[in-house]
Amino acid sequence: MNLPNASLPTLTTDVVPFAIRGERLEVLLARQTTGWGLPGGPVGVDEDLDVAARRQLAEQTGLPEVYLEQLYTFGRPNRDPARRMVAVAYFALIPIASGSVGAPVAGDAVRWAAADGLPPLILDHGEIVAVARRRLAAKLLYSTIALQLMPERFTLSELQAVHEIILGEPLDKRNFRKRVLTLECIEATGELARHSGRRPAQLYRAQHPGQVELIR
Amino acid sequence: MNLPNASLPTLTTDVVPFAIRGERLEVLLARQTTGWGLPGGPVGVDEDLDVAARRQLAEQTGLPEVYLEQLYTFGRPNRDPARRMVAVAYFALIPIASGSVGAPVAGDAVRWAAADGLPPLILDHGEIVAVARRRLAAKLLYSTIALQLMPERFTLSELQAVHEIILGEPLDKRNFRKRVLTLECIEATGELARHSGRRPAQLYRAQHPGQVELIR
């Protein structure tokens, strides 16, 4: 059986790459032919969807192995006016040391943008980012997913800040520490973070890096 | 631009139609060319994914308007040995009056099967059903999705039984009633269900039929 080409939508993957940079949730955008959008593109023949998403993220942004999760598939017929496109959307979480801005992004083909206050994006990429943000915030409440945004070693204050930024509300320091420590998903390293002009903090690390556990 | 056909995966939607029949969670299967599987098939040119899923469910099973939710997109390269197929999976919830078996299904092209103890299904449809079951059970705990499995009027005992069947564990009657009534998602109709040989029960109805609300 060989259907005519017109009856087959083009299948793409698009990735929402999130990171906490500075004190904000940011998204890494890639310049596409018609404007700024999410890293992504056509799925290869015989290429797994996850593999395609990871490949496109790597090719277009240079980002190495990161946490990746399928989000939703967007297939409204006219989401691309030029031709039928169906996008399997993913989100990625990129660990960045707090105070750092992460690895420099290559050239002017990519740029970081605050998740609040994105520039106009191509197609329905703005909507995809919005769905991804909601999902990320929801998962904070019942999983250890925030650890995927942390560097290898981090302080409890930094972890709390990540939660606060994504949830958009302040959290109680003592309650936060109590909860996260009883979860036993992180462990103290014994090392201290030495900042400037203040008491040094214990450094922690994830007990199961790369894994996201459901809690409650 | 016209890419060669081989580079475009065939896109399908597949639907897991759930219902509570008798005392079990069941799935409505459709006979496909190579064996029993989920209702589904190719997405039409310029057809929305949700529309395609609903159309295929209606065409292959005769089921009318039901609750439908996108589940996950399955795209492992060799999930179909014959050709590259990517399936956007949905699940559907079909309300059936308890004690009834629902509308008769047409001919021998469809059959109900218990979600435990499905026959061997084509491709990865068994896996799709497994993912859908997990999602359904999870959503019971934080949404009013179970109402989509209930007929227009139902008793609290029937609603509790639906929860117990899907969760696979007994629930406390008084705690269940307390919780569901304080949610204010259902209301008493004033009518009574008259069974045989026992006290009649109040009939309730959903306050917002068709809508699923998040709770907690």
Place this chain on the structure above:
DNA sequence: TGTAATAGTGTTAAAATGACACTAATATAA
């Protein structure tokens, strides 16, 4: 009229949550 069957109803102990304020340790500047 008695029996079988399901409907319907509150209380209490335990656990989880959420609010709340002070001391400790360091770097730096005076």
Place this chain on the structure above:
DNA sequence: TTATATTAGTGTCATTTTAACACTATTACA
């Protein structure tokens, strides 16, 4: 060297939520 600024770190208690638990009410039918 000492004072100050800055963040780290720590516990209690009231409130709310959850979970366990058993009896009476109403009907159909024998």
